[in-house]
Amino acid sequence: MGLHRISRVDLAVPDVEASSAFFTEFGLEPTGPGRFATRDAGEQLVLTAARHRGLRELVLAAEEDDDLARAARALAAAGLPADVTDGGLATVEPATGVRVALEVTGPVVAPAPPEVFPNAPGRVLRRDEPAAAVVVDGPVRPSNLTHLVLGTPDLDASLRFFCDVLGFRISDQVPGVIAFTRCGDVHHQVALQQAPGTILHHLAFEVDGVDDVARGGTRMIDADAGRHLWGLGRHAIGSNWFWYLREPGGHYVEYAADVDRVDAQEDYRPGDWSGHDVLYAFGPPPPLEFLEPVDAGELLAAQAE
Template identity: 30%
Template sequence: MDQPIVTLRKLRSVELRTTAPAESTDFYTDVWGLAMVERGDEGAWLRGTGDEHHVLQLTAAEQNGLGRITFAVATPADIDEAARRLELRGVPIVAGPGPTGEISAGYGVSFVDPEGRVIQLLADAYAVTRMYRQEAVPVGVTHVVLNTVDIDAAVAFYRDVLGMRVSDWSEHQMAFMRCNSDHHSIAFNQAEWTAVNHVAYEMPSVDHFMRGIGRLRHHGVSPMWGPGRHGPGDNTFSYFSDPAGLVCEYTSGIAQVDEDRWLCRVWRRVPELSDTWGTAGAPSAEVRAHMAGVPDDGAFGTRPDLRELARR
């Protein structure tokens, strides 16, 4: 079996395409708790309290969707080697390898997965000083859940190409995948179409998590589902909708994986394991509809030629 193309260090940032860029930027800064890095006519770059230059990029679009997911890689040499291995595998490269010329600088390569999602590997990006803020605000992005039309194929690609490991399954409906000790940084949900399901933001503690929910309530924003605590991952959860209808989550306390001891488990999809606290109840039809998103061809929408290349 071919080796993975690279060793991923962590999930760095997420770009979302949004139909409400101005309103969403205001929401994520004034209500959600991220800080502005830069704002332009077509979008914005926002940071948490951690050391990443930005964790969320919002880009104006006619339809909601995923722009790209960026992972941290150790060195530019690793990027060059990853690009070489991508070419050998026939995975379509859409940018790089080389200096990105983007706001966070760095040396990167971007490619598409079999469903058209753009994945960026990035080294030597700008770092920023960690912020101390008394408010209950996010450290950064901790995981992204993606809807897939073929969960087995999606898991195989992220396992074999990117070297991610499956931490747990929720029956054959969801797969939770890690790239470091966090239980998951990517999860796949079997669905009718490809779409972003939600983006989760790490709160430093359960106390920060609850106080963050309180702040949103003071702004008139109530959870669509939560607060509660998931079985797979053992993390707290509270899901909200941003002004464009994309789902964002506050979470804390993600399980830490000891590679030498962890055993992958298949969880039953029952209410008492979806929420071990028993406080959230079952997800409503509204939250399920928001998490389903809209069919998203990703890079295939603008580059139909990539679809056939990605299938080879």
Template identity: 30%
Template sequence: MTDRLITHLRHVDLAVPDFDKQREFYTNLWGLTQVAEDNGIAFLAAEGSPEQYIVRLRKDAEKRLDLISYGAHDRAAVDTLAEQLAADGVQLVHEPRDVDTPGGGYGFRFFDGDGRTIEVSSDVETRQHRKIEEKESIPVRISHVVVNSANPEATRDWYEKHLSFALSDALTLPHLGDLMYFMRCNPQHHSMAIARGPHTSLHHVSFEMRGVDEYMRGSGRLLRAGVTKVWGPGRHMAGNNTFSYFLDPHGNTIEYTTELELLEEDHWHPSHYDVTNPETQDQWGTANPFNELVAKESYNDVDRGCFVAPPV
């Protein structure tokens, strides 16, 4: 197993035109807690997570993915990674420095191969969190993020080379090739995945629930509230996790999940799952079919933030 400098996914930051509507959705319906606000920026935490926040919302005229943030072991790991990326010609947004968002810390930002802004930080203060109780249908933590790429093979290679992510599994379509790569930075089956799409964009953000009952209760709450369901409920083959996908008010796909597989990394060998097998997409057979409409929603809008760092 490779010694990695990155440890885990911290948060995903979104810019949206209708800030108040988006914030109300993520707090009152999705189940996150606002812990701080600063001039059109809201920091939203999961009650079960030690992370200061797992979603940041920023008011902007254009919808975009601001950044994806990962944790590192310590300041030395941050410095080492920054030096390695700069030596490899990766464009840094800024050098390692003190972080001024909730919880502080030490980190830097850079562009990945598709132009997304990535942040890596360490020494962020742990947030006081709590155990999520039985039947409490709110997210425990952020699970993973999936991105679209017009060249997923190159994006996969980039993350393997520069950030030491490893391939866990892939989805493939016979005679056409691979459709999605599930990538890990720790024993969790995937902290990110790379999907083949027509353009660079956010595919979906996934949130871990306490268990299957809480996952179903949360899914039901959204359905009763009239939130658009994209796909689910079901259980994937790759990762063996449950899924229910919904649209937030700005058309981003977000997921409730639970029971994502933990791997014995030293003994794991990736599989390429054929998506023409119905059980690959949904072992249970309870989800609506994955069709062109589902795929279209997951493509999302073209990301306007490629190689343009967010202002904050």
């Protein structure tokens, strides 16, 4: 019972065609103009033309109709709107102004990834053949849209909305800076970051393993080196491998793999994050632009209009 994953996001981008070309090369499957499916979770990305980039709508997947009824009651109790839509209900997150919709949608149904046979001192699993990852061809196919990181001008208020009203739980946090929240078992699905305004920092798509993170990132920057932002590295918080790219609209887009799953919060032992572990466990140092997107000033000025 309950919400369990991101179903879909609607992104505002200044040039739908340019962003569409990026996401197609990234490995998503076009399903219509400005619409994209992941390999295992159906249509998960919609691009809408707008002057400024950003998150227009976050659609969350509920398991059953009762979850929608429960959410409607919780929204009413919090004094928030709960508009009935075609597929469920929709409201507005009060701190960021982002539209958040809920609809009944199934889980990510992913095939088991191909077995890998890594060699290591003391354990040789592969002889007389190269590693499959270096001979495989074709684009990486992201399994699902696994998380997003949203900057909010009021972290506490956004946490009240996602946790107290919608039932998200905090897996990990750096208090006052960023909170990694989940509604299913994936360590973070919506991470909320204190920011001077509403800024979508990045979207992350889950792939089968670190080889696909590295292969996907390399293919994308082979085609256009200007897309590279940060990678290959591994986060400490949530453990995922990452490679961040820059899409033409200005959003950051991540290939992610091997993210923690959390069933019992009491058994999960988050670290006491400090130093660069807040950002990453290992990899190259992050560019300044990762910490402060170059268009942040422009986006904040537009919000103040």
